[in-house]
Amino acid sequence: MKSEPRSLASLVRDIDGFDPDSVSVSTAASLIAALCEPVEETVTCPIEEALDRILGGDLISPIDVPGHDNSAMDGYSFSHVDLQAQGETVLEVVGEALAGRPSGQAPGPGQAIRIMTGAMMPPGHDTVIAQEQCQVEGSRVWVPTGQVLGQNRRLRGEDLGRGQPALRAGIRIGPAELGLIASLGLTEVQVRRRVRVAFFSTGDELQAVGKPLANGQIYDSNRYTLAGMLRRLDAELIDLGVVPDHPDALERTMRQASEGADMVISSAGVSVGDADFTRSVLSRLGEIAFWTIAMRPGRPLAFGRIGGALYFGLPGNPVAVMITFLFLVREALLRRAGAKIQPLPVIRARAATRIAKRAGRTEYQRGRLSIGEDGHATVALTGSQGSGMLSSMSEADCIIVMPADQAACAAGDPVSCVPLASLLHP
Numbered sequence: 001m002k003s004e005p006r007s008l009a010s011l012v013r014d015i016d017g018f019d020p021d022s023v024s025v026s027t028a029a030s031l032i033a034a035l036c037e038p039v040e041e042t043v044t045c046p047i048e049e050a051l052d053r054i055l056g057g058d059l060i061s062p063i064d065v066p067g068h069d070n071s072a073m074d075g076y077s078f079s080h081v082d083l084q085a086q087g088e089t090v091l092e093v094v095g096e097a098l099a100g101r102p103s104g105q106a107p108g109p110g111q112a113i114r115i116m117t118g119a120m121m122p123p124g125h126d127t128v129i130a131q132e133q134c135q136v137e138g139s140r141v142w143v144p145t146g147q148v149l150g151q152n153r154r155l156r157g158e159d160l161g162r163g164q165p166a167l168r169a170g171i172r173i174g175p176a177e178l179g180l181i182a183s184l185g186l187t188e189v190q191v192r193r194r195v196r197v198a199f200f201s202t203g204d205e206l207q208a209v210g211k212p213l214a215n216g217q218i219y220d221s222n223r224y225t226l227a228g229m230l231r232r233l234d235a236e237l238i239d240l241g242v243v244p245d246h247p248d249a250l251e252r253t254m255r256q257a258s259e260g261a262d263m264v265i266s267s268a269g270v271s272v273g274d275a276d277f278t279r280s281v282l283s284r285l286g287e288i289a290f291w292t293i294a295m296r297p298g299r300p301l302a303f304g305r306i307g308g309a310l311y312f313g314l315p316g317n318p319v320a321v322m323i324t325f326l327f328l329v330r331e332a333l334l335r336r337a338g339a340k341i342q343p344l345p346v347i348r349a350r351a352a353t354r355i356a357k358r359a360g361r362t363e364y365q366r367g368r369l370s371i372g373e374d375g376h377a378t379v380a381l382t383g384s385q386g387s388g389m390l391s392s393m394s395e396a397d398c399i400i401v402m403p404a405d406q407a408a409c410a411a412g413d414p415v416s417c418v419p420l421a422s423l424l425h426p
Contacts (some may be wrong), residue, residue: 008304009345010053010286011035020290024404025327025362028293032303032328035310037261041193047181050173051144052234052336052426053191059167061184063155069099069121072152076141077125077136078112079406080149093136097122104106112141121153128152160184162402170340172426192338193236198257198309199226200240202250202269203316208242221390222267222314222321229325232424233333245269246278254285256305262336265329268316278302286311294361295335300325314347318390321398323364326423347398347417351409352380359407366396367417379417 011034012018015027029403054273054426071077076093081087091112097103099118107122113122121128127149135142160166166184169175173191181189206220207213220242228235238261243253250269257264269278288304288311295301297320302313312329314321319348333339349369356368367379376396382395398417402409 001100006291008035008305012289018055018192021286021292023290023293025295028290028301028303028328031289032310032332033335035305036332037339038336039192039195042190044192045186045191046188047178047186050176050181050189050191053189053194054339055167055169055171055173055236056192056338057169057188059181059184059189060162060164061162061164061166062186063160063184064162065160065183066154066156066158070099070154071115071117071119071121071128073128073130074153075128075130076136076143077115077122077128078143079107079109079124080127080147082110082170083143083147084145087145091141091143093139093141095122096415098311098392112143126150126153130168138280168340170338172339194331195235195263195336196238196261197230197235197263197265197333198238198240198256198261199223199230199265199267200243201267202243204245206242212338219408221318222316223236225318225321225390226265226267226325229322229330229424230333233330233426234311235333247281248307250278251281251285254281254306258285258309258311261309263329263333264306264311265308265314265325266312267314267321269313280307284312293324293325295327296358296361296363298364299361301328303328319366319386319393322390322393326399327364330423339426343417345422346379346401347419348414349377349379349417351400351411351413351415352378353411355381355402355415356408357406357408360404360406364401365400366392367398367400368396369398369417369419377417379415399423 011031045053078091086165091110093114094107094111095105096114097119099114102120103113103122113125115128127147128145129147130152166180201220201223205217207217209219223239227237239363240253240257243249252290282304285306286306288302291302293298293301297317298315300315301324304311308334331341355365365385366382368382369377369379372378379398382392384392398419401416401418
């Protein structure tokens with residue numbers, strides 16, 4: 001029987017010096033990970049639709065792969081014991097074996113078979129010589145000395161043996177995995193159901209795209225950014241649109257979101273100036289662990305739980321939405337999906353210019369990598385780093401991660417960069 005999840009209050013009590021108004025990135029990530037139980041339901045999925053799905057259980061091979069000993073290249077097969085101890089060996093070529101078309105012969109002593117890549121090894125033959133390494137004249141082949149027993153032969157079950165795990169639960173099915181599943185003759189596979197994510201924007205100033213802007217209005221871009229990142233992670237989207245700055249409207253939306261979703265994500269409405277009624281709504285519907293985090297951009301960030309759904313209240317500025325999602329929400333979504341969590345790749349590069357930073361908070365700067373003539377990586381900022389400058393995010397190919405204990409760095413100093421491609425894809 002599954003135990004009840006621990007309350008947030010009990011979790012934060014175990015964290016020394018926990019301050020909900022200024023949580024470090026590492027503490028926030030650990031707390032979020034502690035609450036991310038994977039969805040349990042699995043569904044049967046045709047392999048044609050299985051790309052990017054999370055494997056729901058270990059996949060056991062029903063067959064040997066390959067199903068028979070076969071040749072690894074075009075050449076001639078023979079029995080190694082037929083070779084002379086000294087000098088060349090002359091063998092008689094008595095047949096041909098093609099991939100999918102065995103020779104049908106049982107060659108005797110001193111006989112060879114012309115064989116193609118992937119063709120079944122003839123009975124009694126255990127070694128293959130590549131065609132370019134031997135001399136052929138008519139029905140005879142000259143095999144030079146130095147041939148190794150079993151060379152250029154692929155053994156039955158060498159890739160996978162019947163009854164062995166072919167793929168482990170929690171892997172994301174990519175093109176290679178699709179091919180592997182197909183090589184087992186399977187037409188369908190068990191995968192975790194997709195994580196359901198309800199998301200919405202808040203703010204009276206937001207206008208839907210395609211409509212004219214009134215004075216003081218801006219277009220709602222955050223929902224489109226979130227939708228794009230969620231689709232890249234293969235989530236099931238529940239788009240709840242724009243919610244006005246009113247407690248009743250927010251409560252209705254929160255209730256609706258938590259009833260059908262595994263995760264709820266809002267943008268805007270959680271900064272110091274906006275959060276009074278948001279706090280009261282969330283205190284009635286669920287529990288919140290923290291409201292602010294020691295990072296830039298993205299300081300106003302709420303995290304908690306509403307019913308069975310995790311809740312993330314992201315900032316309103318577009319870049320802050322992306323950064324907080326990529327470095328905190330992304331991993332939470334992958335954990336909920338049951339995926340195996342892999343460390344993000346980090347590239348060490350030299351700063352092209354001085355990068356300003358204040359110690360005491362983790363900062364994420366948008367950068368672009370290049371390789372200098374000396375072969376070393378260099379990273380340059382993509383212009384202004386304001387959290388409303390979404391264009392600088394579009395121009396970036398990496399995020400420069402500067403830890404809390406680091407201050408500003410000078411040109412030429414080493415910095416850590418995470419490629420954006422690794423963040424925008426699972």
